[in-house]
Amino acid sequence: MSRYLVPLSALGSALGAAVLLKDHVAGGRCPSKATIPGKTVIVTGANTGIGKQTALELARRGATVILACRDLDKCEEAARFIRGETLNTRVRARRLDLASLRSVREFAAGVIAEEQQVHVLVNNAAVMRCPHWTTEDGFEMQLGVNHLGHFLLTNLLLDKLKASAPARVINLSSLAHVAGHMDFQDLNWEKRDYDTKAAYCQSKLALVLFTRELARRLQGTGVTVNALHPGVARTELGRHTGMHSSAFSSFTLGAGPADVPPPRI
Known part of the structure; x- marks a missing residue:
């Protein structure tokens, strides 16, 4: 039996370390039980993943939630699911393609015309390490979707957010931003060999820099701006x-x- 002791101990240690790592990368759970009836929230990329879970939880807490997604069919499906799970009928689907500045402007115009207030904007949607694609407007795809689309959307909705204060903008960045470098001479990777990882890191760094500057400019307006790393x-x-x-x-x-x-x- 003794000959198995060391291998079993090593295996147990490895499994224990894996469990601890899993708990660490998953992050903690929000302890707040607060409800937010009467608040209107926009979540981009809300038909799947983190965006969908965010929209689900906010709907469960009583908010009016607008799911903003590129694929309207999937967006409608997610909205029906969330309404069924929460019994909150104030969950709506709207088309928003962040790779098209025209689509961003159309979405923002619709929100401004239809919604009396917008209290929270969650800029969640993202693309990671895709091939060297470009947006409808010719921008490198990761920078265009992760940063520029959200940059325009946020600025178009700023007056509505200010009028709804207290309000907030939440930008989902990534820990990957620490490895990012802003190459202002070649943001679209036209002069260099395309590096999918570096392009992703640059896009997330751009989002963090935008967050910091916008937060500074909005001091005293009642609108707060924060960036977060959502964990894994x-x-x-x-x-x-x-x-x-x-x-x-x-x-x-x-x-x-x-x-x-x-x-x-």
């Missing part, structure tokens, strides 16, 4: 990477819902 979760963001096929990622993150297979970082 099983979402579709990693579909352009190999993370979804990693046994380690699957074990660490655990089994997730069918609509959110690979992890998000």
Whole structure:
């Protein structure tokens, strides 16, 4: 039996470390039980993953929730699911393609015309490590979707947010921003070999820098602006990477819902 003691101890230690790592990367749970009836919230990329869970929880807490998604059919499906789960009828689906500044302007115009107030804007949608694609307006896709689309959306809705104060803007960035570098001479990767990881890090750094500057400019208006790293979760963001096929990622993150297979970082 003694000859198995060391291997079993090592295995136990490894499993224990994996459990601790899983708890660490997953982050904590929000302890607040606050409800927010009468508040209107917009969540981009809300048909799956973190965005969908955010919209679900806010609807459960009584908010009017607008799901803003590129694929309207999937958006409508998510809205029906959330209404059924929460019995909150104030959950609506709207089309928003962040890779199109025209679509961003149309969405914002609709919100301004239809909504009396907007209290929370959650800029959640993102693309990660995709091929060297460009947006409708010719911007590198990751910078265009993760930062520029949200930049325009936020600024178009600022007057509505100020009029609804206290209000807040929440930008989902990533810990990856610490590895980012803003190359203002070549933001669209036209002069360099395209690096999917570096482009992603740049886009998330841009979002953090935007957050800091906007927060400074909005001091005293009643509108707060914060960026956050959401931790690691099983979402579709990693579909352009190999993370979804990693046994380690699957074990660490655990089994997730069918609509959110690979992890998000």
